[in-house]
Amino acid sequence: MQMMFRYNWMVREEWYRWCEEVSEEDLLLVRTGGVGGILHTLFHIVDVEWSWIRILQGKPDFQESFDDHNTLEKVKELDAKFRFEVEPFVRAWEEQMENRLFHDKTPDGRVVTDTWGEVMRHIIAHEIHHIGQLSVWAREIGKKPISANLIGRGLASK
């Protein structure tokens, strides 16, 4: 579990460096699928990861707006700020937290129950899924995407 968070953080950093060589216009262009753009996707990943970690801890969440973070620098700043809170939670994860229950209310009023273990894996899958979308858009603008390989990153020894 922790390995996959570290994988996501590593891949995300590589995408930030990738973005440095892409025009602001291409980073902001509204595209088909996902949340509709390269930088918006990175913002969304950062926001959602932090929001879930907040929710699990019973802390107030708030919806950041992309309009206030629509530059690479601003997204990276937000990420650094949120990571300060997310990373200690992930590193302090223990087996016994796996089956704690989380009750959520859906927009139509139903109450659904998930375990904390499911929520943590949801966060992981959420990011990888959106990064897959970035890889298509990268090719659309003629650039090689960041490798999604998890092997070969020395993650087991970190």
Add this chain to the structure above:
Amino acid sequence: MQMMFRYNWMVREEWYRWCEEVSEEDLLLVRTGGVGGILHTLFHIVDVEWSWIRILQGKPDFQESFDDHNTLEKVKELDAKFRFEVEPFVRAWEEQMENRLFHDKTPDGRVVTDTWGEVMRHIIAHEIHHIGQLSVWAREIGKKPISANLIGRGLASK
């Protein structure tokens, strides 16, 4: 770990049903990014998952060709055949297998070492990444993609 394999299998089944309502032309059309098409991606996911599980077990691997599996029915058949071998391996996974070493030779002759735990997570991330690509292509043809949500599927209790 096992939960994420079950998530992937569940999502994959939903994509197969999604494909049933898409024309063969759209399933086979060569698209930008990834391995270049919807059905080809599903074939690739199935092939790669099985291949890695074979490699870990020291069994001979062989490269299936998409040309021999270029219909939805054929991909589903291949998946069912491979799942018969993949699923017992995943379900029998034990903590002690996590740090077993896997030595691989790269195309340029270097030997890289990963743990079995890394390889298993690589398989998981590989599929989620490619499914993210499908979600973009789904929107391109005007269809809603399968939800990538991991929560709300009752995965903790299965």
